[in-house]
Amino acid sequence: MLAKVFPIHLKNGNQAKAEELVLAFAPQGPGQEEGTLSFRVYRDPAKPDYLLFVEHFADQAAYDAHTGSSAYKELIAGQFADLIVEFVEIDHELLVGV
Structure with a gap:
């Protein structure tokens, strides 16, 4: 499983x-x-103009399909990208899951 945090x-x-x-x-x-196992976006009520994306994919191919989709290209890489000051892409590996 591939975990991405943004x-x-x-x-x-x-x-x-x-x-x-x-x-x-x-x-x-x-x-x-x-191949997208979970897609969660969090807001911080105490921090305006900030979102935290936490996403889980079956593997790298699933993530590549996700970022290659027409919906992603139009809404995230297109319109959403124009609203961003900066973001960091952080890969994680699951250690413990309950």
Whole structure:
């Protein structure tokens, strides 16, 4: 399993628009992808203009399919990317799961 974590800092005042795009993307992209095991996006009520993506994929091929989908290209790499100040892509390996 491949785990990806993305802390994302948004341009000021873009929280609502970013959340709208993520809500539109989830059922069109990850919700349709066999190799996407989970797709979770968190907001921090104390930190505006910030989202945390936590995603799990069956393997690298599943992640590549995810980022190659038309929904991803349009909504995330396209519209959502315009709202970002910076993000970090962090790979994780599962140590313990309950």
